[in-house]
Amino acid sequence: MALTKFERRDGGWGRIRGNWATPLLPINENDSIDFARLASEIDRLIAAKVDGIYSNGTAGEFHNQTEAEFDAIQRLLADRCSDAGMPFVIGACQPDSRISLERVRRAADMRPEAIQVILPDWWPVTTAEASDFLTMAAEAAGSVPLVLYQPPHAKRVFAPAELATLLKPVPQVIGVKLGDEDSSWYEQARRHLDTWGIYVPGHHLATGVEQGVAVGAFSNVACLSPSGAQQWTSSMADDLNQALNIERRLRAFLEDHIAPFAGMHGYSNAALDKLLAAIGGWADVGTRLRRPYRWIDPAVVPDLREKAKAALPEIML
Numbered sequence: 001m002a003l004t005k006f007e008r009r010d011g012g013w014g015r016i017r018g019n020w021a022t023p024l025l026p027i028n029e030n031d032s033i034d035f036a037r038l039a040s041e042i043d044r045l046i047a048a049k050v051d052g053i054y055s056n057g058t059a060g061e062f063h064n065q066t067e068a069e070f071d072a073i074q075r076l077l078a079d080r081c082s083d084a085g086m087p088f089v090i091g092a093c094q095p096d097s098r099i100s101l102e103r104v105r106r107a108a109d110m111r112p113e114a115i116q117v118i119l120p121d122w123w124p125v126t127t128a129e130a131s132d133f134l135t136m137a138a139e140a141a142g143s144v145p146l147v148l149y150q151p152p153h154a155k156r157v158f159a160p161a162e163l164a165t166l167l168k169p170v171p172q173v174i175g176v177k178l179g180d181e182d183s184s185w186y187e188q189a190r191r192h193l194d195t196w197g198i199y200v201p202g203h204h205l206a207t208g209v210e211q212g213v214a215v216g217a218f219s220n221v222a223c224l225s226p227s228g229a230q231q232w233t234s235s236m237a238d239d240l241n242q243a244l245n246i247e248r249r250l251r252a253f254l255e256d257h258i259a260p261f262a263g264m265h266g267y268s269n270a271a272l273d274k275l276l277a278a279i280g281g282w283a284d285v286g287t288r289l290r291r292p293y294r295w296i297d298p299a300v301v302p303d304l305r306e307k308a309k310a311a312l313p314e315i316m317l
Contacts, residue, residue, distance in 0.1 A: 005212055005214075005215055006209045006212075006214065006215055006216075006236065006237070007237065012175075012197070013145075013147075013174045013175045013196070013215060015052070015087050015113055016087070016089065016147070016174070016197060016215075016216065017197065017215045018051030018216045018230075018233050018234075019050050019051045019052075019205075019216065019217065019222055019226075019230045019232075019233035019234075020050065020051060020052045020053065020089070020199075020216060020217065020219060020222070021052075021219060021222035022053065022055065022057055022059050022060055022218065023038055023041040023042050023045065023055065023077065024041070024059045024060065024223065024274055024285045025038065025061050025290070026038055026041070026284065026286055027288045029288075031290055031291055033065075035076065037283075037285070038076060039076055040283060040284065041283045041284075041285065042076065042077060044226070045086075046080065046086050048226040048230060048282075049227075049230060050222060050227075050229070050230050051087070051230070052086065052087040052113065053077065053081055053087070053088045053089075054090075054091060054218050055073060055074060055077050055088070055090050055091050056070070056073065056074075056090065056092070056093055057091050057093070057116065057149065057218055058151065058269045058273065059220075059223060059270055059273035059274070060091060061270055061290055061293075062093045062094065063093075063094070063095065064289075064290045067099070067102075070103060071106060074090050074106070074107055074110055075110065077090070078110035078111070082111075087113045088112050088113060089113050089114045089115070089147065089218075090107040090110060090115050091115075091117075091149070092106075092107045092115050092116065092117055092137075093117060093118045094118075096122070097120040097133055100117060100118070100120075100137070101136055102140075104117065104137050105140045107141075107144075108140070108141045108142050112144060113145075114145045114146060114175070115137075115144055115145075115146055115147070116148075116177070117134070117137050117146055117147075117149065118148075118150075118154065119133060119148070119154065119155075122155075124155040124156040125155070125156055127158070127162055127165055128166075130166045131165075131166040131170060134146065134148065134166070134167070134170040134172075134173055138170055138172035141172065145174040146170075146173045146174065147173070147174065147177060147197075147199070148173055148175070148176045149176075149177045150163070150179075151177075151178075151179065152178075152179035157179075159188065160185070160188040160191070160192040160193050161188060161191075161192045163178075163192070163193060164192040164193060167196065173196070174196065175196050175197030175198065175199060175215070176193070176196055176197070176198055176199065177199040177218050178198070178199070179200075179201060180200045180204050180207070180208060180213075183211075186211040186213055189211075190211070193213070197216070198213050199215065199217050199218050200213070201217065201219075202218070202219030202220040202221035202222060202229065203221055203247065203251055204247070204251075205217045205221070205232075205236070205247070206232075206240065206243040206244045206246070206247040209240065209243075210240060210244060217233075219233075220272075220273055221315065223274075223276040223277045224277070224279060224308070224312075224315060225280045225315050225316055226282060227282070228280075228312075228315035228316060229315065231314070231317065232314060232315060246315070249312060250312060250315065252311070253307065253308060253311045257304055258272055258275065258276065258304075261275065261296055266294075267295075267296055268289070268293055268294075270293065271287070271289055271293065271295050271296050274286070274289065274296070275287055275301070278298060278301045279308050280305075280316070281305065286298070287301075
């Protein structure tokens with residue numbers, strides 16, 4: 001499969017490609033956000049020379065912030081990235097559509113590369129309702145383009161053909177972050193979603209590139225190691241077979257050692273992402289989440305770090 005889409009830099013998503021990393025919220029024992037540690041995280045991501053930085057995805061606990069905290073997080077990111085010339089995307093995600101639209105309006109003033117949104121999530125939206133919400137978000141964003149975040153746990157997950165139907169009336173949406181599936185899904189994605197930048201899960205990126213669909217990832221692999229994820233992503237243009245070999249080991253490590261915390265013990269995806277960051281040890285994030293969500297005991301980290309180093313020396317830099 002040709003790598004044309006992965007390599008292409010034109011189009012609305014031209015700079016939003018490759019390995020995008022996120023700062024995770026450092027939470028103090030009193031449940032407050034530690035903004036000094038957050039600033040240090042952003043500086044480390046910039047130093048890792050990732051392709052871009054995005055805020056307020058699942059790992060950023062966007063669902064558990066006040067609006068004042070949201071503004072402070074985005075301003076910190078925007079100021080540091082702008083000073084360093086680092087591309088950034090602001091996540092204005094919020095299950096409440098009205099709060100989300102207000103976040104979009106405020107985020108647009110910070111001039112990110114794009115603004116990421118989710119669909120309203122209290123009640124499953126129809127295709128027409130989803131398209132209407134994106135039209136409202138585009139109006140709120142003005143000249144700043146949008147990326148739709150369509151996680152597998154959303155109330156309504158759209159198939160590629162359905163996504164194309166709801167996105168076509170809203171040209172301001174330039175990309176979609178979603179969960180990929182089997183070869184049949186990729187065939188549908190090639191047929192229906194070639195117009196948009198498609199961002200697959202970080203640990204599936206080499207497969208998404210091989211399939212000619214993915215332009216990048218808002219990456220959980222960057223939670224583990226931003227510099228390792230960056231090198232792995234860059235290698236896909238030169239030695240995709242080796243990148244796929246690394247992906248196989250990466251998937252096996254996550255399936256064997258990380259996924260059981262969710263499947264057997266019920267921890268959230270944000271808890272898993274913070275565990276990955278703790279294993280990587282690249283910043284002082286900690287595993288603590290904001291209550292009421294549970295976090296994983298950091299006592300498990302040293303053993304998992306050794307397992308990650310043995311399985312993934314190319315990532316654990």
